[in-house]
Amino acid sequence: MSEQRKLVLATYDLCGVCAMPFRDELRWQVTFDDQLQHMGETPTFNEAPVHEVCALYAAQVCPFVSSPHARLGDAQRKGQRRAETLVLAGFDSTAAVYGHDSELQVGKSILMFDMAGLRRTHRLTGADDARQVYEAALRDEVPIQLDDAERRIVDLLCAPTPEEGEDSGAVMAGATWFIGAAFCPQICQVQAMKKFAEAKDDLYLQLAANFLFEPDMMAKWEDASDASTAAAVSWFRTRESLPGVLQQWRVAGARRVRDSRGRRPRISDAAIVPQRDEAAIRRRQEAESALRKGRRKKR
Ligand SMILES: [Zn+2]
Numbered sequence: 001m002s003e004q005r006k007l008v009l010a011t012y013d014l015c016g017v018c019a020m021p022f023r024d025e026l027r028w029q030v031t032f033d034d035q036l037q038h039m040g041e042t043p044t045f046n047e048a049p050v051h052e053v054c055a056l057y058a059a060q061v062c063p064f065v066s067s068p069h070a071r072l073g074d075a076q077r078k079g080q081r082r083a084e085t086l087v088l089a090g091f092d093s094t095a096a097v098y099g100h101d102s103e104l105q106v107g108k109s110i111l112m113f114d115m116a117g118l119r120r121t122h123r124l125t126g127a128d129d130a131r132q133v134y135e136a137a138l139r140d141e142v143p144i145q146l147d148d149a150e151r152r153i154v155d156l157l158c159a160p161t162p163e164e165g166e167d168s169g170a171v172m173a174g175a176t177w178f179i180g181a182a183f184c185p186q187i188c189q190v191q192a193m194k195k196f197a198e199a200k201d202d203l204y205l206q207l208a209a210n211f212l213f214e215p216d217m218m219a220k221w222e223d224a225s226d227a228s229t230a231a232a233v234s235w236f237r238t239r240e241s242l243p244g245v246l247q248q249w250r251v252a253g254a255r256r257v258r259d260s261r262g263r264r265p266r267i268s269d270a271a272i273v274p275q276r277d278e279a280a281i282r283r284r285q286e287a288e289s290a291l292r293k294g295r296r297k298k299r
Pocket residue numbers: 015016017018019020050051054
């Protein structure tokens with residue numbers, strides 16, 4: 001999967017297989033054997049998470065996962081032992097998404113996904129296993145309802161590649177920069193993002209910064225001729241709350257940018273930016289003023 005498509009999935013918080021939102025479902029990643037036990041509290045993956053049914057579906061049809069002998073995973077490539085068990089891991093949330101040096105290609109950064117809150121696993125040793133668990137999951141599946149703005153994003157992302165044969169993720173990535181992906185940590189080091197990172201007059205970063213200061217400015221872009229941009233700002237403006245990863249990027253962006261008077265944008269998000277503890281601020285001010293008084297007396 002292209003890095004640009006991964007960025008789009010991360011921004012809108014969509015499944016890497018079906019491109020639909022997660023809602024409150026677990027987010028699944030693919031591991032092998034006992035790999036998971038050595039990955040720590042928030043394991044890092046180089047692929048976007050997927051729904052449970054989507055992971056199980058992929059496990060049956062994709063030779064990469066359904067047959068450990070067909071092709072060894074990147075993580076296994078260096079190992080001597082072939083993977084025998086496919087372990088699908090379901091997490092509560094995507095904790096962070098950022099650019100990071102690729103272990104396979106020196107000097108190339110790729111997007112990484114940190115996952116948090118491991119809830120369940122499926123240990124699969126063959127295609128039959130996968131089929132049975134898949135059929136059970138399919139019976140429990142709740143259809144995902146999309147609002148209009150989400151539908152536009154998903155339709156664009158699933159649209160057959162245009163005449164140029166370009167990945168729809170590549171077409172949509174630019175618009176994700178505008179609404180906050182420009183502030184994804186180390187995004188400029190990801191090679192596929194060069195076009196946006198090195199654009200004339202820092203167009204993508206500038207617009208992202210302007211939208212941080214004045215999100216209402218996005219309204220003007222809802223009729224943009226570029227379908228991805230129009231869909232992105234319409235989606236942004238109709239969210240009650242933003243996906244955690246996108247909000248983290250915007251909070252990081254707010255720490256970086258200043259306007260001409262040196263002010264930082266105000267990002268309102270109680271869930272991520274801790275509430276000001278007024279009592280603690282008062283205590284600190286009192287302690288500081290006592291310290292100043294003490295100094296004055298000494299003189
Ligand atoms: Zn899915």
